[in-house]
Amino acid sequence: MSxxxxxxxxxxxxLRGKGAGATGYLLAIMLFVMTVTGAAGLALANGSRLVAAAxxxxxxxxxxxGADEADALARFVAAQPGVTEATAVPRAEVDALLARWLGPAxxxxxxxxxxLVEVRVEGRATALEAALADRYPGAGLAAQAETLAPLLGALxxxxxxxxxxxxxxxxxxxxxxxxxxxxxxxxxxATIATLHGMGATDGQVARQFDRRIARDALSGGxxxxxLAILLLFAVSRSGGASLSFLVGGARLIDAGDLALxxxxxxxxxxxxxxxxxxxxxxxxxxxx
Amino acid sequence: xIAAFDHVGLRYGTGAEVLHDLDFKLARxxxxxxxxxxxxxxxxxxxxxxxxxxxxxxxxxxxxxxILALPRHAxxxxxxxxxxxxQDFRLVDELSAYDNVALPxxxxxxxxEEIAGPVAEMLDWVGLxxxxxxxxxxxxxxxxxxxxxxxxxxxxxxxxVADEPTGNVDAEMAGxxxxxxxxxxxxxxxxxVATHDLSLVKQTPGATLLRLDRGTFNDPTGALRHPPRxxxx
Numbered sequence: 001m002s003x004x005x006x007x008x009x010x011x012x013x014x015l016r017g018k019g020a021g022a023t024g025y026l027l028a029i030m031l032f033v034m035t036v037t038g039a040a041g042l043a044l045a046n047g048s049r050l051v052a053a054a055x056x057x058x059x060x061x062x063x064x065x066g067a068d069e070a071d072a073l074a075r076f077v078a079a080q081p082g083v084t085e086a087t088a089v090p091r092a093e094v095d096a097l098l099a100r101w102l103g104p105a106x107x108x109x110x111x112x113x114x115x116l117v118e119v120r121v122e123g124r125a126t127a128l129e130a131a132l133a134d135r136y137p138g139a140g141l142a143a144q145a146e147t148l149a150p151l152l153g154a155l156x157x158x159x160x161x162x163x164x165x166x167x168x169x170x171x172x173x174x175x176x177x178x179x180x181x182x183x184x185x186x187x188x189x190a191t192i193a194t195l196h197g198m199g200a201t202d203g204q205v206a207r208q209f210d211r212r213i214a215r216d217a218l219s220g221g222x223x224x225x226x227l228a229i230l231l232l233f234a235v236s237r238s239g240g241a242s243l244s245f246l247v248g249g250a251r252l253i254d255a256g257d258l259a260l261x262x263x264x265x266x267x268x269x270x271x272x273x274x275x276x277x278x279x280x281x282x283x284x285x286x287x288x
Numbered sequence: 289x290i291a292a293f294d295h296v297g298l299r300y301g302t303g304a305e306v307l308h309d310l311d312f313k314l315a316r317x318x319x320x321x322x323x324x325x326x327x328x329x330x331x332x333x334x335x336x337x338x339x340x341x342x343x344x345x346x347x348x349x350x351x352x353x354x355i356l357a358l359p360r361h362a363x364x365x366x367x368x369x370x371x372x373x374x375q376d377f378r379l380v381d382e383l384s385a386y387d388n389v390a391l392p393x394x395x396x397x398x399x400x401e402e403i404a405g406p407v408a409e410m411l412d413w414v415g416l417x418x419x420x421x422x423x424x425x426x427x428x429x430x431x432x433x434x435x436x437x438x439x440x441x442x443x444x445x446x447x448x449v450a451d452e453p454t455g456n457v458d459a460e461m462a463g464x465x466x467x468x469x470x471x472x473x474x475x476x477x478x479x480x481v482a483t484h485d486l487s488l489v490k491q492t493p494g495a496t497l498l499r500l501d502r503g504t505f506n507d508p509t510g511a512l513r514h515p516p517r518x519x520x521x
Contacts, residue, residue, distance in 0.1 A: 011394055012380065194378045197340060198439075199368030200395045201361070285360070288342055 011200070012191065012208045023180040023213050023272070024220030030173040031224030031268055034166050035261050039232050041162025042260070043252040048155035050252075051148060058144035059125055063115040063136055067091065070115035076135060080128045082121050089116035170271065177213060177272045181279040184209055192284070202284040210277040217272035221265035229261065289349070290316045290447055290478045291337060296346030298332055306332050307503045310346070314447075314480065319473045321489050322482040324500035330482045331375070331451060333500060337480060338372045338449045339363055351446070368396055371445030371477075373453045377436040379424040385411065385435045386420040392443040410438045413468070415461075429456040437465055441472060448472060450481045454488065466491055 063073055070088040078086035094113055121128060125141060132139045145152075185192065188209075195205050232253075253261075291314040298307040307329045314320060324330050335341035336348060339355060348355050351366055358366070371392075379388050389410055393403045411417050414434040424432055433456045440448060448469065454462035466488060473479045481488070489497055498505060 011391060012382065190378060191380050193340070194374075194380065195391070195395070196364075197338060197367060197372050197374075197378075198392045198395050199364045199366075199370075201364045204395060288340060 011195065011204065012188075022183075023177060024216035024223075026176045026180065027173060027217045027220035027268055027272065028224035028227075030169055030176070031221040031264055032228045033224075034169045034173075034268075035225045035228035035264055036231065037162050037165045037169065038261055038264065039228070039253060039257075041159045041166065042257045044155050044162065045159035046252045046254070046257070048152045048159065051155075052145065052152055055144040055148050057121050059119040059121060059128075060142050060144070061086075061115075061117040061119055061132065061139055062142065063139045065112035066115035066136075066138075067094065067113035068115075070117065073115050073136065073139070074117045077117050077119055077128065077132075080131050082123050082125070082127055083119055084122050085118075085120040087118045089118060170268075173268060174271055174275045177217065177275045178279050181209065181213060181276045182283070184213070185280060185283050193287075196287065202281055205284060206277050206280040209280055210273055213276040214269045214273035218265055218269035221268040225261065225265050229258075289313045290318075290351065292349040293336075294347040294349070296336065296343045296348055298329075298336065298341065299344050305344075305503060307336070307343075309504055312498070312505060314478055316446075316478055317473070317476055318478050319470070319492055319495040320478075320480045320498055321492070321495055322480065322498045322500060323484065323486065323489075328500045329503040330500055332503075334449055334451055334480075334482055337447075338370050339367055368392070368443065369446045371440035371443060371448045373433075373436050373440045373448075373450035375451040375455070377424070377432045379432055379435055379439075381424050384421045384423055385416055385427065385431075388424065388435055389438045389442055392439060396443060406442060410442050411435075414438045414465075430458070430461060433457055434461070434465075437468070441468065441477075444472075444475075445477060447478045447480065450479070452483055453481060454483070454485060462488070463491070 061073065061077055063069060066073065070091070074086045074088035077083055091113075094116060098111070098113070119125075119128070119141075125143070129141050132141060192205055195208075293310045293312050296307065296310040297305050299305045310333070322330055322333065332341065336343055337350075339350070342356065351369060353362075353366060355363075355366070380391070383391070386407055390403050390407045393406070408417065408420070411420050414437060416431060416434055416438070419427060419431060422431075424435065427435065433453070437450075437453055440450065450469070453469075454465055457465065462485075469479050469481070470492060489495055
């Protein structure tokens with residue numbers, strides 16, 4: 001007797017590639033785009049957080065027309081409670097700043113230049129503000145965070161847009177899985193009818209497809225994500241510290257973010273499994 | 289009774305009825321031949337019998353269950369009690385002959401160890417032991433038909449429904465298949481065969497011949513509605 005038992009326990013081990021084969025390729029492309037977009041969004045969100053944290057507590061004291069009093073103003077500010085650092089902006093820097101707008105003649109002009117003092121404050125700056133109002137009534141105290149607020153807001157908005165794009169791509173991936181599943185069902189319609197005729201339950205029929213689709217999604221998604229992360233590495237290496245996504249400098253993407261990105265393929269496979277199974281069961285339910 | 293049709297009608301979509309006022313019973317352990325001209329509705333009747341189609345009117349009782357009243361999830365259990373030989377075989381091209389024959393047992397949840405022996409034996413019986421690993425596209429029409437029959441009977445069904453089961457085999461194989469059906473019938477399987485080959489009827493003593501014409505039976509004596517009781521010995 002030459003008959004032998006098959007090794008696979010699946011009812012239909014040969015169905016691979018019939019109808020559902022495109023899922024892996026589709027998911028590879030989508031996970032590539034999703035990973036790059038997600039990484040960019042995370043980098044922007046982290047970057048805006050880093051800038052906000054770095055500028056928190058930074059202030060500039062400005063005394064209009066008081067350029068000659070800059071050192072005295074700095075000493076006064078440094079003596080106030082909560083102030084950890086106070087540095088007068090050197091006259092040369094103020095001149096250089098003005099020269100950008102007025103040209104070299106700005107040095108000779110008799111302009112009422114302000115005194116500028118860069119200050120770092122621990123905690124709230126209300127005491128300093130009160131002291132300044134008392135001693136230097138014309139002085140102003142400006143928080144760096146307020147100056148940077150529009151930029152940080154824009155960064156956060158772009159990061160949110162990145163998250164939205166990731167969700168949109170996930171939805172598109174789910175739609176692609178639905179289409180691939182329907183194609184697989186259409187390609188195997190006769191086989192499904194035969195299985196039903198032999199008493200296969202909807203669950204048994206669904207299992208012939210959903211795990212296969214999830215496997216394809218996982219392998220395609222992993223490939224896409226790995227390629228995306230390799231690309232990000234390459235970009236970070238070639239761009240140096242200014243484009244430091246993964247290495248060096250500020251580490252705009254840390255280990256936790258990387259772990260999140262590596263979770264995308266299994267997440268995509270899980271979504272593919274659920275979407276494929278729901279699509280299959282819904283389709284089968286319409287049959288007698 | 290294994291099946292009872294009570295004023296059953298069937299139409300596809302909004303078309304005319306292809307079956308109407310079918311009123312008959314199949315006794316448990318009976319052997320039935322269904323004949324009729326092409327287009328008489330034989331395949332539609334078989335579809336109703338193996339639960340691939342629901343009637344548009346009337347009532348069908350199968351294994352003492354009203355199939356119209358059954359929830360969808362209860363149908364697979366009934367279908368596992370039926371063996372089907374399709375006219376077009378409906379083998380799964382991606383599977384070997386062995387795997388095709390093993391399918392009903394796998395669907396029932398049997399282990400591979402339990403499956404190997406019966407499947408090999410069945411393939412041997414239909415003369416395909418040496419073709420176990422061949423896929424259907426590489427088999428001849430007759431070989432495919434034998435695989436289809438082996439698949440239909442491997443689960444020892446209570447009801448065997450066959451659509452032209454001897455259409456693609458030679459006279460010798462037809463005789464062997466008929467003796468297989470008769471053997472199953474003696475073991476208690478109710479056999480329902482749609483065929484154009486009336487010589488089969490002559491080779492099956494005690495079989496009941498049903499003639500379907502234009503979607504209904506001519507049953508002036510009422511023998512179809514009230515058949516003699518025949519229980520398996």
